Amino acid sequence: xTVRFVTGNGGKVREAxxxxxxxxxxxxxVAYDYAEIQSDDLAEIAARGAQEAFExxxxxxxxxxxxxxxxxxxxxxxxxxxxxxxxHTVGVERVWHLVEPEENRRARFRSVIAYADGEREAQSAxxxxxxxxxxxxxKTFEGAVRGRIVAPRGEGGFGYDPIFEHDxxxxxxxxTEEKNAISHRGRxxxxxxxxxxxxxxxxxxxx
Amino acid sequence: xTVRFVTGNGGKVREAxxxxxxxxxxxxxVAYDYAEIQSDDLAEIAARGAQEAFExxxxxxxxxxxxxxxxxxxxxxxxxxxxxxxxHTVGVERVWHLVEPEENRRARFRSVIAYADGEREAQSAxxxxxxxxxxxxxKTFEGAVRGRIVAPRGEGGFGYDPIFEHDxxxxxxxxTEEKNAISHRGRxxxxxxxxxxxxxxxxxxxx
Numbered sequence: 001x002t003v004r005f006v007t008g009n010g011g012k013v014r015e016a017x018x019x020x021x022x023x024x025x026x027x028x029x030v031a032y033d034y035a036e037i038q039s040d041d042l043a044e045i046a047a048r049g050a051q052e053a054f055e056x057x058x059x060x061x062x063x064x065x066x067x068x069x070x071x072x073x074x075x076x077x078x079x080x081x082x083x084x085x086x087x088h089t090v091g092v093e094r095v096w097h098l099v100e101p102e103e104n105r106r107a108r109f110r111s112v113i114a115y116a117d118g119e120r121e122a123q124s125a126x127x128x129x130x131x132x133x134x135x136x137x138x139k140t141f142e143g144a145v146r147g148r149i150v151a152p153r154g155e156g157g158f159g160y161d162p163i164f165e166h167d168x169x170x171x172x173x174x175x176t177e178e179k180n181a182i183s184h185r186g187r188x189x190x191x192x193x194x195x196x197x198x199x200x201x202x203x204x205x206x207x
Numbered sequence: 208x209t210v211r212f213v214t215g216n217g218g219k220v221r222e223a224x225x226x227x228x229x230x231x232x233x234x235x236x237v238a239y240d241y242a243e244i245q246s247d248d249l250a251e252i253a254a255r256g257a258q259e260a261f262e263x264x265x266x267x268x269x270x271x272x273x274x275x276x277x278x279x280x281x282x283x284x285x286x287x288x289x290x291x292x293x294x295h296t297v298g299v300e301r302v303w304h305l306v307e308p309e310e311n312r313r314a315r316f317r318s319v320i321a322y323a324d325g326e327r328e329a330q331s332a333x334x335x336x337x338x339x340x341x342x343x344x345x346k347t348f349e350g351a352v353r354g355r356i357v358a359p360r361g362e363g364g365f366g367y368d369p370i371f372e373h374d375x376x377x378x379x380x381x382x383t384e385e386k387n388a389i390s391h392r393g394r395x396x397x398x399x400x401x402x403x404x405x406x407x408x409x410x411x412x413x414x
Contacts (some may be wrong), residue, residue, distance in 0.1 A: 038243040076296035082245070082289050089283035090305065098301055130307070
């Protein structure tokens with residue numbers, strides 16, 4: 001079976017292949033700019049995105065999207081779902097300064113993989129008014145890494161990596177191998193691969 | 208004619224009535240939880256919300272939504288479209304501390320009113336795949352107030368009012384009359400009322 005990963009980031013596709021090819025799934029990269037809704041709930045954002053992409057792209061093959069955010073305990077989860085926006089406006093250095101006065105500097109990196117396919121489910125009576133009556137089946141899988149916010153250190157990585165410390169090192173100080181070993185997206189992909197492996201066999205045969 | 212204002216906030220409805228009744232429009236409050244998309248563009252967020260609400264609610268009467276944000280120059284517009292989320296997580300005091308080290312403390316409060324009605328327009332070929340071929344007509348109207356970010360002062364208002372100074376006073380120090388006189392939402396509503404007043408007369412007759 002082939003899964004379509006909707007992303008502009010080839011690195012994410014390569015990471016997905018590492019987890020999914022071992023359970024017999026191929027991963028194809030697809031470019032499509034789905035809408036992300038505003039929500040505190042990363043899984044809801046990803047689920048709605050996967051559903052929209054599946055419906056807009058057409059075709060039978062399942063669709064996968066991902067969403068990732070840095071959630072700082074003392075800031076009630078900020079920047080959370082808006083991590084990319086905050087990185088490009090406020091900047092990582094200022095996020096550190098927001099956390100600096102706090103005693104509790106704990107944070108989590110969270111990734112959600114959302115999967116949508118054509119095994120359509122009956123739409124609940126309370127939802128929507130599109131008149132279609134059914135919508136794609138959507139499943140979400142989450143991975144997280146715990147750490148704490150520190151003054152920027154390290155030359156590697158990107159985004160919030162220099163201010164996120166896990167086990168004594170910032171993500172920007174780790175080698176690619178070290179980072180992959182604790183990858184939040186990897187953990188979400190591993191759960192997703194487990195679920196796919198348990199899916200009924202007929203989904204993997206010829207259609 | 209009646210315009211349906213989709214909001215949980217009765218104060219916004221009262222403000223809209225002040226501007227719209229003088230051009231012969233009634234304003235009805237409607238509760239509906241439309242999706243707000245993630246975007247740097249306040250007008251795009253409001254336009255998509257109005258379109259979704261109009262389609263989901265059914266009926267003929269036009270629909271109006273509004274979106275408001277505080278845009279800080281030195282933070283590249285942050286918190287902007289996510290002002291409510293940032294108020295509830297980071298908090299207004301910390302937003303002040305983010306701006307405090309900056310020489311340029313200029314900011315704008317911006318409001319967008321988005322209007323959708325059933326005067327359907329042909330959908331451009333590049334957009335959407337819903338197969339409907341048309342979508343509601345959507346218009347947006349913006350109002351803005353310039354000011355600067357200061358240490359919190361004043362007991363009135365809500366949200367960012369204590370840290371937004373205009374003409375020597377923070378919004379939290381102003382009387383309701385003073386605030387209304389410089390209201391960003393009022394300025395957007397005034398533009399909207401002007402546009403409605405110029406709409407063809409047949410839209411205002413009995414349907």
